[in-house]
Amino acid sequence: MPSVKAQSSDGEIPEADVEVAKQPVTIKTMVEDLRMDDAGGNDLVPLPNVNAAILKQVIPRCTHHKDDPPPPEDDENKEKRTDCVSVWDQELLKVGQGTLFELILAANYLDMKGLLDVTCKTVANRIKGKTPEELPKTFNIKNDFTEEEEARVRKENQWCGEK
């Protein structure tokens, strides 16, 4: 089985079967455009936006999911559900916030809808149920509202509460 080497942003070169590597649409496009399928396996696919650690997690997921049907075209501008993450993916994604966000960016860059979906669902599920006071701490963000702004944004969002 011909293989493809991808060069990550920090120089490492994880190797993968070409069929597995073609799952990320970005790579598939590169491989096919440059006719790497029948190359001797010496060409490198450069991925300057993805570091090796993330790539090392993306590739096993591609392998595991290589026989999945392609995800259906979903309506981009519609509310999405957050259930239905397979047990295997749940295990893979038991990582810290930072890694999860990096996986989201990688999935976006590599145009991998399936991975993008499960990583977003995982982050979303960590967010749900938390209050506006708890969330900045969980994600290490600063609540930068002034007191007045905070009162206003709370007031203009209470219409959605329990009535």
Add this chain to the structure above:
Amino acid sequence: MSSPGVDGDPKPPCLPRNGLVKLPGQSNSLGAASITGTPAVKNRLCQLPPPPLPPPSLAAPLPRATLAGGPCPSVGLPLGGPASSLAPGPPAERLPLAIDEKILNGLFWYFSACEKCVLAQVCRAWRRVLYQPKFWAGLTPVLHAKELYNVLPSGEKEFVNLQGFATRGFEGFCLVGVSDLDICEFIDNYALSKKGVKAMSLKRSTITDAGLEVMLEQMQGVVRLELSGCNDFTEAGLWSSLSARITSLSVSDCINVADDAIAAISQLLPNLAELSLQAYHVTDTALAYFTARQGHSTHTLRLLSCWEITNHGVVNVVHSLPNLTALSLSGCSKVTDDGVELVAENLRKLRSLDLSWCPRITDMALEYVACDLHRLEELVLDRCVRITDTGLSYLSTMSSLRSLYLRWCCQVQDFGLKHLLAMRSLRLLSLAGCPLLTTSGLSGLVQLQELEELELTNCPGATPELFKYFSQHLPRCLVIE
């Protein structure tokens, strides 16, 4: 509400379209998702074969580029030992990603309206991304009279700043418990009120004829109007305020509304596409008032709990509104099978029919429906207590039927279910409150592999084992307990 209505029915935000909410099951550790749109389509198979290999171990250290600031490992320990791989990591690196707009623009789609309201309060970056109109399309804020004012230290009242609503581009508002004065204040203080608001809904409000006239005159963009529980306006008010630009009107539980209101509607609203009426005193005669213009433009008619309407009224409807694609006679308790026969023979374009809470409807009505309404996609029979398995056998021939509601059809048994199993077109089925269905009868539903939503609330036959069975064999279907 027993009837789910059809698309376009103005509903407050946060409530699921047809009253269905999935309760968190114990096995679902990810928590529940509530359904707020049309029946959900799962966009990924969630049951995959067991993994042959364990997922990659994350004990290996994650190499990181040089960090600016943040805690340093103590001297002598290798950088990034196993323990650090799961730690949140130094804030300096994480900070940008949690407010990265590219991530947030994708992430915020995974939240309901209520959840987005919470998230907007976290920080400026989250609010900025969230306040884009795309995240609020189709939602209507519900504002109570008290919420419209701030009380100043001096004791005076000041109207709240509604800029946060304008930014989000809401096209419609629902105001509850408001007076004529409150409505005028809203119009004066909301920048987009004159042209930008397309839908107004007033509930349990004291709006008068004069108030209604001013509102519709000032808010030139309003084409969808709902009045519910407003007892201070009269039919004269409708005559003086209804404007030809209105395409959708809903009036319910307003004590002064009777036949003359229909006269006003039929004369003044040539572009009316959708009419929803809940009025105890409207009679058959009024349903003949509709003009040729409405005959052409009106595609949705809902007569809800119009207790005085009989089959004669149905005759008037099918003759004056021949182009209906959606009809509800929910709670019109005097309508019988003969009325349904008239509907089936004359309204061939119907895609949605609601006969819920019509206690006189029998299996015969279903024979008429199945025979003539070939385009029907949605049929609501909640509380039609005389429906039996025979009626379901008639329905089994309907090849376009996507949604079937049989809530509290208490005579339905396992034998009737069998007739439904051949209906490949079915995507939504509700059997809530059907006491005679057994577990083994219900288990046959796995044959409907294309089913997207199945409601089994208050079904004694729906045991935990059955739900487990469904989650394995009907993986793409949302099963509601």
